[in-house]
Amino acid sequence: MPIRVIYDAMNKKIAEVPDHRDHAQCSQHMTAVHDAMDILSGKWKIMIIGSLSFGKKRFMELLRDVTGIGAKMLSKELKDLEDNDLVKRTVYDTKPVTVEYELTEYGGTLQEVIGSIAQWGAEHRKRIFNK
Amino acid sequence: MPIRVIYDAMNKKIAEVPDHRDHAQCSQHMTAVHDAMDILSGKWKIMIIGSLSFGKKRFMELLRDVTGIGAKMLSKELKDLEDNDLVKRTVYDTKPVTVEYELTEYGGTLQEVIGSIAQWGAEHRKRIFNK
DNA sequence: GAAAGTAGTTTCCTTTAAGAAACTATCTAA
DNA sequence: TTAGATAGTTTCTTAAAGGAAACTACTTTC
Numbered sequence: 001m002p003i004r005v006i007y008d009a010m011n012k013k014i015a016e017v018p019d020h021r022d023h024a025q026c027s028q029h030m031t032a033v034h035d036a037m038d039i040l041s042g043k044w045k046i047m048i049i050g051s052l053s054f055g056k057k058r059f060m061e062l063l064r065d066v067t068g069i070g071a072k073m074l075s076k077e078l079k080d081l082e083d084n085d086l087v088k089r090t091v092y093d094t095k096p097v098t099v100e101y102e103l104t105e106y107g108g109t110l111q112e113v114i115g116s117i118a119q120w121g122a123e124h125r126k127r128i129f130n131k
Numbered sequence: 132m133p134i135r136v137i138y139d140a141m142n143k144k145i146a147e148v149p150d151h152r153d154h155a156q157c158s159q160h161m162t163a164v165h166d167a168m169d170i171l172s173g174k175w176k177i178m179i180i181g182s183l184s185f186g187k188k189r190f191m192e193l194l195r196d197v198t199g200i201g202a203k204m205l206s207k208e209l210k211d212l213e214d215n216d217l218v219k220r221t222v223y224d225t226k227p228v229t230v231e232y233e234l235t236e237y238g239g240t241l242q243e244v245i246g247s248i249a250q251w252g253a254e255h256r257k258r259i260f261n262k
Numbered sequence: 263g264a265a266a267g268t269a270g271t272t273t274c275c276t277t278t279a280a281g282a283a284a285c286t287a288t289c290t291a292a
Numbered sequence: 293t294t295a296g297a298t299a300g301t302t303t304c305t306t307a308a309a310g311g312a313a314a315c316t317a318c319t320t321t322c
Contacts, residue, residue: 072300099298121162128166190268
């Protein structure tokens with residue numbers, strides 16, 4: 001809990017109290033961060049979204065594109081993304097079946113966030129290398 | 132690897148080739164994301180930065196503020212953040228010792244990123260609840 | 263001299279994330 | 293009829309993250 005310091009008229013500290021105002025604001029912020037990180041954290045989700053931002057992809061294409069991922073992880077991550085309405089899965093009744101994955105419009109809104117993360121990461125990398 | 136489709140003058144597909152252009156661009160993007168996520172991922176780092184964005188804090192204060200964290204994790208995460216020049220640790224020669232943690236100027240630059248994550252997270256939460 | 267506060271560290275344990283390999287089921291082309 | 297491609301699932305195993313509790317070492321206050 002953040003502390004709020006109370007001063008008197010002479011600007012002398014008279015008390016420290018838990019700052020519920022800041023705390024409420026801060027914990028709302030943290031909840032929001034947590035909600036987003038649930039979707040962004042882990043080794044693969046951002047890469048999958050990144051790959052899909054280039055257009056529709058089939059399962060096997062993603063398996064090739066997203067370097068290093070295995071079928072199990074890909075399948076699990078795609079399910080998670082679908083559950084969160086970020087990715088749309090379409091099955092075509094061809095033989096053998098074709099399944100296409102694409103970003104939903106909502107999934108597209110993540111690109112801004114990812115962009116902001118990437119931008120900071122790029123600056124950070126520069127900084128580390130020029131040390 | 133993304134695929135680039137080549138069309139002839141009649142706009143008929145004549146070939147599909149691996150798109151190294153997109154791939155190079157994309158993988159640079161991914162590296163940047165990865166660099167940033169190294170710092171942002173995990174259960175605690177963003178919360179610690181969030182707490183420190185309200186001002187300097189001492190170890191025990193952080194232990195109370197960052198709900199649920201234990202001393203071991205806090206100590207480890209603070210070291211990581213210090214190593215990355217995001218947090219500054221100052222020891223005062225009082226008895227018992229006082230140690231203060233604060234965001235560096237560079238650490239402050241993360242607030243924008245975290246803000247963008249939080250904003251998306253807040254919208255996401257609304258969306259989930261209004262379903 | 264015991265209790266409580268400072269700032270941690272150490273040890274042991276559990277949980278979660280992730281990966282490798284084998285397997286299912288269906289279909290096509292050689 | 294056998295190999296290869298589609299889109300996965302299942303099982304087994306390892307690696308990494310995280311947590312609880314006890315412990316260090318020092319000092320002040322009761």
